[in-house]
Structures are given as structure tokens and as C-alpha cells.
Amino acid sequence: MDNALRLVLLLVLLAKVYPSSNAHDFEHCATTVKQWASSSLHSDSKDGRILKDLLFFLHVPRTGGRTYFYCFLKKLYSSSLDCPRSYDKLHFDPRKRNCRLLATHDDYSIMSKLPREKTSVVTLLRSPIERVFSAYEFSIEVAARFLVHPNMTSAAKTSARLRLKKGVMSTLEIWPWKYLVPWMMEDLFSRRDARKIKGPPYTYGNDSYNMKEIVMPLHEFINHPVALDIIHNGATFQVAGLTNNSNKWDAHDVRHCVMTHQTLGKYVLEVAKKRLDDMLYIGLTEEHKESAAMFANLVGSQVISQLSASNPVTEAGNNTLPAEAQSENMTVEKLMETYGTCVSKLRSSQSKRRINSFKRISPANFTKEARLHVSEAILNKITSLNALDVELYKHAQKIFARQHQVMELKLLDSDRPGRWQSKSYISFTWEILYLILFISLLFFFIYLYVNAKRRISKLKI
Numbered sequence: 001m002d003n004a005l006r007l008v009l010l011l012v013l014l015a016k017v018y019p020s021s022n023a024h025d026f027e028h029c030a031t032t033v034k035q036w037a038s039s040s041l042h043s044d045s046k047d048g049r050i051l052k053d054l055l056f057f058l059h060v061p062r063t064g065g066r067t068y069f070y071c072f073l074k075k076l077y078s079s080s081l082d083c084p085r086s087y088d089k090l091h092f093d094p095r096k097r098n099c100r101l102l103a104t105h106d107d108y109s110i111m112s113k114l115p116r117e118k119t120s121v122v123t124l125l126r127s128p129i130e131r132v133f134s135a136y137e138f139s140i141e142v143a144a145r146f147l148v149h150p151n152m153t154s155a156a157k158t159s160a161r162l163r164l165k166k167g168v169m170s171t172l173e174i175w176p177w178k179y180l181v182p183w184m185m186e187d188l189f190s191r192r193d194a195r196k197i198k199g200p201p202y203t204y205g206n207d208s209y210n211m212k213e214i215v216m217p218l219h220e221f222i223n224h225p226v227a228l229d230i231i232h233n234g235a236t237f238q239v240a241g242l243t244n245n246s247n248k249w250d251a252h253d254v255r256h257c258v259m260t261h262q263t264l265g266k267y268v269l270e271v272a273k274k275r276l277d278d279m280l281y282i283g284l285t286e287e288h289k290e291s292a293a294m295f296a297n298l299v300g301s302q303v304i305s306q307l308s309a310s311n312p313v314t315e316a317g318n319n320t321l322p323a324e325a326q327s328e329n330m331t332v333e334k335l336m337e338t339y340g341t342c343v344s345k346l347r348s349s350q351s352k353r354r355i356n357s358f359k360r361i362s363p364a365n366f367t368k369e370a371r372l373h374v375s376e377a378i379l380n381k382i383t384s385l386n387a388l389d390v391e392l393y394k395h396a397q398k399i400f401a402r403q404h405q406v407m408e409l410k411l412l413d414s415d416r417p418g419r420w421q422s423k424s425y426i427s428f429t430w431e432i433l434y435l436i437l438f439i440s441l442l443f444f445f446i447y448l449y450v451n452a453k454r455r456i457s458k459l460k461i
Contacts, residue, residue, distance in 0.1 A: 029257030029264060036254045037267040040240070041274055048278050049406070051302035053118040054083075055280075056111070057103040060235050061176060062134035063124040064285045069103050071342035072295060075335065076303045077101040100307075105175045108275060109241035109248045121278070122299060125235055125396045126285035128386035129379060135180070135231050136221050137366045141353075142171050143184035147360040152189040159185075175245040176230045183226055187216050188361070204363055208370040209378075214361050219378050222385060233265070236388040239272040269388050273395045282399050290404070292339060297407050300335045 057073060059065035081100040104110065111119065126134075146155035159182070162170040171177045195202065195213055204211045209218040221227055229244060237243050242255040258264050276282055281299050283291035358365050383390060 026261055029261050033254055033257050033264045033267050036250065037271050040271045048120070048280055049298070050120075051280060051299065051306055052120045053100065054114060054120070055101050055299075055303070056114065056119050056121045057101070058108060058121055058123040058238065059103060059105050060123060060125060060131075060238055061105060062131050062138060063126040063235075064283075064288065065103075065124055067343055067346060068124065068283070068295070070346060071339045072292075072300065072335070073101060073103060075338050075342070076300060076307070076330075081307075105245075107238040107241045107243040107246055109246045109251055111241070112248055120280040121275075122281040122283075122295075123239065123276075123279060124283040124285060124291070125393055128235070128389040128393060129382050130285070131235070131389075132222065132231060132382050132386065133218075133366075133371065135176075135234075136218060139177070139180040139184045140188070140215055140361065140366075141357045142177060142181045143188050144357040144360045146185050147188060147192065151193075152186060155185060155189065156182075175243070176234075179226065179230060179244075184216065191215065207373045208364045208366055209374050211364045214364045218374065219381075222378070222382055228385070229259075232385040233388040236265075236269060236272045236392045239275050239392070240268045242268060265388050269391055272388075272392050276392070276396055276399055281403065282396050284396065284400050287400065291400075293336065294400075294403055294407050296332050296335050296339070297410060298403065301332050304330050304332070304335070 055073075055077075057065070057069065059069070077100060081098055083099040083102040102110075102114070108121075111121075146158065149155040149158065159170075159172050163173055172181055191212075191214060202213065204213055211217070212220075216224075222232075234243070237255065241248065242251050242258070244252075244255070246252060246255070254268075258268050281295060283295060285291075
């Protein structure tokens with residue numbers, strides 16, 4: 001038997017004795033994911049509706065979280081209560097006194113560094129399709145700001161200086177933009193250089209989401225490995241604690257397994273749903289006004305009460321409430337008024353920056369009207385790529401409806417004295433009416449009796 005035949009027989013024997021690498025990899029991954037899910041399904045809270053000592057705002061990108069941070073949380077918590085943090089990793093001692101607020105793009109794995117029994121979690125979720133659109137547009141918006149530079153080398157030097165600047169948190173340091181923006185910058189400069197080489201005439205078309213001469217088309221973006229790694233099902237992975245920015249090393253193995261074997265995603269979804277169930281509050285970007293009112297009533301009211309009841313003055317003599325809360329004796333109503341004013345200013349500022357950025361990639365301009373040109377095929381593809389997020393969002397909608405009921409009951413309870421006064425007034429009114437009716441009937445019967453007597457008297461005569 002020659003050596004070639006022996007080698008073939010050996011390979012056949014090995015194939016029978018050992019399973020294929022793919023089969024082995026799936027079995028290994030299934031075990032890994034199931035073990036992780038089992039250990040992650042424990043409940044962190046007996047009563048998730050009660051605010052605890054530390055509030056963790058899990059900021060899912062492009063859900064409106066920046067608005068909540070500046071217009072709600074910063075109006076409720078003073079800077080002395082803000083936990084030292086970065087948007088990449090948490091570098092602080094959780095035992096630090098007076099640390100009451102943590103707002104970050106970190107995923108749920110950061111809870112491993114927090115006192116679970118003393119931490120309440122809140123978050124915002126957004127329709128998966130809208131979130132993907134927004135992530136695409138924002139990546140281009142921030143990257144386009146660097147097109148003022150003559151080339152990518154100059155832009156890279158500026159971005160490096162921004163990262164090193166002390167006391168300033170650059171978008172380029174924040175997950176996931178620290179990955180998405182540099183990638184998009186290179187793409188924008190590459191396309192601009194290609195236009196210069198080609199020269200006029202330029203034909204761009206009318207679809208801003210498919211102007212390949214200027215920006216990366218949306219269909220190319222959603223199918224790119226970077227988007228597959230960071231954008232798609234991003235909310236589910238973040239709530240589950242499985243982003244590429246996770247604070248736990250074993251999370252990366254689980255993440256790899258789920259992305260390789262998509263059928264295992266159901267276990268991640270189960271964990272993410274359970275964590276939403278345990279949260280103090282969940283807002284929906286599409287229900288902005290109602291979400292804000294709900295946050296003020298369910299979370300803001302507890303923060304105001306908690307900070308006012310606890311020692312309001314630190315050892316340094318500083319009040320733990322921010323200036324707005326101190327000067328106005330903050331209430332839920334005043335918090336909503338402050339929020340409305342803040343949101344208006346913030347949106348105006350963001351709109352100006354957005355317009356200035358998109359001028360550099362004209363005629364591409366991302367608007368709600370422009371989205372109407374996106375084909376149904378691409379929308380369906382986004383939905384398919386975000387199947388986990390679609391299911392998680394449906395679950396969040398159910399929780400949101402329950403939160404709404406809780407808020408209504410709370411508002412009814414707060415109005416109870418007024419309702420009893422109203423009932424008393426109504427009862428008193430009906431008593432008067434009954435009395436008047438009784439007296440009227442009494443007089444009527446007396447009148448009938450008197451008339452009857454008179455007729456009898458006349459008959460006798």
C-alpha cells in the first residue's frame with residue numbers, strides 16, 4: 001500500500017472518529033452560549049420600580065440619550081454626584097461616596113463593576129430601522145466635519161490631537177463612534193480624491209442614500225463587516241452585555257459564537273428581555289413626549305425625593321442638587337418645563353451642526369423625505385439583519401404600555417384628595433336637589449289634599 005493511499009485511509013478514519021470542525025464549533029458554541037445565558041438570567045431586583053442609590057443610564061447610541069442626559073439627568077444630579085467615568089471603560093471605585101449617576105455607552109457588562117443590589121438601570125430603545133438610518137447618517141455627519149482638511153493625513157493628525165485634549169470628551173473617543181467615524185472618514189476622503197481625479201461633469205442622481213460618488217451608499221454600509229459587527233442587533237447586544245466593547249472577557253467568546261451561529265441568538269434575546277424587565281424605566285424614541293412625561297413621573301420624582309430626603313449638603317458644604325433644583329424647589333412639573341426649554345436649545349444646536357456638516361457633501365442631504373427613495377428591498381434587508389432588535393423592541397413596547405398604566409395610577413393617586421373633594425361637592429349637590437324635590441312633592445300632595453277636601457265640602461252642601 002503506497003503512502004498516498006495510507007494517507008487517504010487515515011483521513012477517512014479521522015473523519016469518522018472526530019466530528020467536523022464546524023460541528024464541533026457549533027457544539028462548543030451552543031454549550032458556551034447556554035451556560036452564559038443560564039448564569040445571566042438571575043434577577044437583579046426584587047422591586048425594579050424603586051430607585052436605588054446608583055442610577056445607571058445605559059445609553060444605546062442614536063436613541064435620543066444625549067437629550068435625556070443633558071435635559072433630565074444633569075438637571076437632577078449635580079456634578080458632585082456624577083460618577084467618574086469614560087465612555088470606553090469604567091475607571092472608578094464603586095465605593096466612592098456620593099457617586100449616584102453613571103451615564104455611558106458601556107453595555108450591561110459594566111454592572112459587574114457596580115454594586116448590583118444598589119443600582120437601578122434605565123435605557124431608551126428605538127425602532128431598529130430608524131436606529132440604523134441614524135447611525136449611518138451620524139457617522140457621515142461627524143466624518144464630514146474633517147473634510148475641511150486637504151487630505152486624510154491632515155485630518156488624522158487633527159483627530160489625534162482631539163483625543164489627547166484634556167478635559168474634552170471627543171466623539172472620536174466614544175464607543176461606537178471611535179470605530180465608525182474613522183472608517184467613514186477614510187471612505188469620504190477616498191471618494192473625494194476619486195472625484196478630483198475623474199473631474200467634471202459630475203452626475204450624482206437624486207437619491208442621497210445612493211450617491212456613491214460622494215458617500216458610501218446605504219446598501220453598502222449595512223452589508224459591510226464593520227456594520228455587521230457593531231450596528232446590527234446593537235441594542236440587543238448592548239443590553240445583553242455582548243458588544244465588542246464589553247467589560248467581561250468571556251462575553252467576546254459568546255458574541256463570536258452568536259454571530260457565527262445565528263440560531264443561538266435566541267438565548268441572547270432571552271437575556272436581553274429579562275434585563276429590560278428588571279429595569280427601572282424604558283423609554284421609546286418614537287414615543288418621545290410620552291416617554292419624557294413617564295421619565296419625569298416615574299424616575300424624576302424619585303430622584304427629587306431621594307436627594308432631598310438624603311443629606312442634601314456634602315462635607316464640603318455643597319448642595320447635592322443642581323442649581324435648577326435648588327433655586328426652584330424642583331417638582332415634576334418644573335422638571336418638565338426645564339426639560340422642554342433645554343430640548344429646544346439642544347435640538348437647535350444639533351441642527352446647525354448637522355446642516356454645516358452636510359454642506360461639505362452636497363448635494364447629498366439626509367432627510368425624512370430623502371428616506372422615501374430607499375427601496376423596500378433595502379428596508380427588508382435591514383429588518384432581516386436586525387431580527388433580534390426587532391423582537392427586543394416589541395418586548396420594550398409591551399413594557400412601555402405597562403409603565404404607562406403605572407404612571408396613570410400614580411397620577412390618579414396623587415389627585416385623590418381633589419377627587420374626594422369633587423365627589424363630596426357632587427354628593428352635596430345631589431342632596432340639595434333631593435331636598436328640593438322632596439319639598440316640592442310635599443307641597444304638591446298638600447295642594448292635592450286641600451283641593452280634595454274642598455270638593456268633598458261642596459258635595460255635602
